[in-house]
Amino acid sequence: MISEITQGQLAGLHLTGRPLVICDVDEVIVHFTRDFEDYIGLHGLWLDTSSFALNGNIRQRETNAPAPDAQVAELIGSFFETRTRHMQEIDGAVAALLAFGERADVVLLTNLPHTAGDHRRENLKSHGLPYPVVTNSGPKGPAIHALAARAANTTVFIDDSPAFIASAHEFAPEVHLVHFLHDQRFARHIDPLDYVALRTDSWAEARPFVMSLISTMPGA
Known part of the structure; x- marks a missing residue:
């Protein structure tokens, strides 16, 4: 269930045995939706936010008809190819992740085309983040399981x-x-998920919560 490319990246990671923080990138570390809306606007489209989806919610500005799924897939691919290197930080993300890195291993697990992986690494380094970036496709659970099994400590x-x-x-x-x-x-x-430890919309709330988890475990 883990692609060969992702498996290779996971195998190359060195974990120290400290707590582990696995973090997504789009809409968590960097703005995606804001930039994507700007990008599709150049193609005569707009993003309908009446449900949590892209397919069916990207609409023609003139007719309001949804863009075909094939066009949406093409737009997403071209967006990541042309815009990934220029994506901007969500307030507080970089400072929070650097703070986590003082107490934990940090791995950035991101679903985007593997071909855009180096663009993502370049962008995150430009924001001052030194952490390994693992590109993934499909569900993230198998990769998270593989990482958590190697962490030997708490994982977030x-x-x-x-x-x-x-x-x-x-x-x-x-x-x-x-x-x-x-x-x-x-x-x-x-809807709230009952197995989630914290639901939040800001790093001002997420940062102290994660720090409390990684600071109270053995080996932190």
Whole structure:
């Protein structure tokens, strides 16, 4: 269930035995929706936020008809190819992750085309983040399970996607889950998940909560 490319990246990671923080990137560390809306606007499209989805919610500005799924997939691919290197930080993300890195191993687990992985690494380094970036495809649970099994200490996973949070709970139920929903236009459509340790929309709240988890465990 883990692609060969992702398996290779996971195998190359060195974990120290300290706590482990696994963090998503889009809409958690850097703005995605804001930049994507700008990008599709150049193609005569707009993003309908009446439900939590992209397919069916990207609409033609002139007719309001939804863009075909094939066009949406093409737009997402071209967006990541052209815009990934320039994506901007969500307030507080970098400072929080650097603070985590003083007490824990940090791995950035991101679903985007593997071909855009180096663009993502370049962008995150430009924001001052030195952590390894693992590109993934499909559910994140198997990769989180593989990482948590090697951590030998508490593991925290931070993501905005309810599907990825659910996948993490399925494959690695021992992991502490932080559901980070920065964009309230989409957050309002998502019911609370009872297995989530914290649901939040800001790093001002997420940072002290994660620090409390990684500071109180053995080996921190």
